[in-house]
Amino acid sequence: MNQLNVGLLGAGRMGSFHGESIAKRIPEANLYAIADPFLGAAEKLANKLGTNIKTYTEPLEMMQDSAIDAVIIASPARTHASNVIAAAKNGKAVFCEKPMAITIEEADNVLQVVQEMKVPLQVGFNRRFSKGFESAHNEIVSGKIGTPQLLRSLTRDPALGNPNKPEWTIFLETLIHDFDTLLYLNPNAKPIEVFVMADALVRPDYKDKGLLDTAVVNIRFDNGSIGIAEANFQAVYGYDVRGEVFGSEGMLQMGSIRESNMTRFTKEGVSYDTCRYDQDLLFDAYVAELKSFVDAVNTNKQTTVTGEDARSALLIARASIESYKLNQPVKIENGVLI
Numbered sequence: 001m002n003q004l005n006v007g008l009l010g011a012g013r014m015g016s017f018h019g020e021s022i023a024k025r026i027p028e029a030n031l032y033a034i035a036d037p038f039l040g041a042a043e044k045l046a047n048k049l050g051t052n053i054k055t056y057t058e059p060l061e062m063m064q065d066s067a068i069d070a071v072i073i074a075s076p077a078r079t080h081a082s083n084v085i086a087a088a089k090n091g092k093a094v095f096c097e098k099p100m101a102i103t104i105e106e107a108d109n110v111l112q113v114v115q116e117m118k119v120p121l122q123v124g125f126n127r128r129f130s131k132g133f134e135s136a137h138n139e140i141v142s143g144k145i146g147t148p149q150l151l152r153s154l155t156r157d158p159a160l161g162n163p164n165k166p167e168w169t170i171f172l173e174t175l176i177h178d179f180d181t182l183l184y185l186n187p188n189a190k191p192i193e194v195f196v197m198a199d200a201l202v203r204p205d206y207k208d209k210g211l212l213d214t215a216v217v218n219i220r221f222d223n224g225s226i227g228i229a230e231a232n233f234q235a236v237y238g239y240d241v242r243g244e245v246f247g248s249e250g251m252l253q254m255g256s257i258r259e260s261n262m263t264r265f266t267k268e269g270v271s272y273d274t275c276r277y278d279q280d281l282l283f284d285a286y287v288a289e290l291k292s293f294v295d296a297v298n299t300n301k302q303t304t305v306t307g308e309d310a311r312s313a314l315l316i317a318r319a320s321i322e323s324y325k326l327n328q329p330v331k332i333e334n335g336v337l338i
């Protein structure tokens, strides 16, 4: 079998999962190398996942390795744009974790280089590969629930952890999933207005250090529909990712917090266990997105989630930041904030 040789950049939480998928869950790909600037991190993961995996501490050196066909970028968000550009300039196909970039200018630079180098690019919006969300998209496209009027996407992480987060994390790294989901579930619609309310309700003591841990983003689209994206960093009952689309002919709901389909009936009542970890709740989607990327590169097909899709979600994130700062709605026209 012709295997795609993959170089993994970033051996942290998400990189470890993607590395394991390439090494063990996707036979059409081979985990050829791992790079991580943190001394020993790449070696540790390489030893866990195989025997002949090359390691680098200098990401650029790995990008220049001519045996590598594709690079998976799972480094911290603020390094993504420069890493995608470096990988593309070395002719590699790129899978980049979300967000693809932090600013619109960065995103446009990425898109330009990727286009010039004619390399495939896929961005890690894994919810598109989660069965319920994918089915909902297909039903909406086929007109099953008529015209979308109200859309909702939400993310509630189980625990805030370290409250010292990079600025605007809730919009750029968490709600970016929901912005992409709303766009996915509202095909061809463009956002025209965004209004945000956000706060630090989990850790109010960190608000003056810039933490926002709770947010609601209202989005008006050019097809008349209205979307709501909401997030909170501490849902005591588990990891919660759900969506809903209400249309002129019906409604679709997607997402479940259940850990399995077992339901417990006792004298206390009825209950079930919930997922406490994103990689448990969305395990299949994380594997499916990488499989789709590998298939697209191996067979010369268009990747499923493009750089343009990532720019569209980022634009709503940037509008959200602007709306939060101004405490008023902001408008979007022709792909730019006005």
Ligand SMILES: NC(=O)c1ccc[n+]([C@@H]2O[C@H](COP(=O)([O-])OP(=O)(O)OC[C@H]3O[C@@H](n4cnc5c(N)ncnc54)[C@H](O)[C@@H]3O)[C@@H](O)[C@H]2O)c1
Pocket (backbone or CB within 6 Å): 009, 010, 011, 012, 013, 014, 015, 035, 036, 037, 038, 041, 059, 074, 075, 076, 077, 079, 097, 098, 099, 124, 125, 126, 173, 278
């Ligand atoms: N799609 C999802 O649902 C999802 C979930 C979690 C994380 N992520 C994304 O994955 C990325 C990584 O998150 P994580 O939770 O694994 O973080 P992490 O901190 O666990 O891992 C990041 C790794 O990158 C390494 N690193 C630091 N600077 C680097 C650089 N300049 N170049 C290459 N590597 C560098 C670090 O040493 C670390 O090993 C983030 O962009 C995050 O948004 C996506």
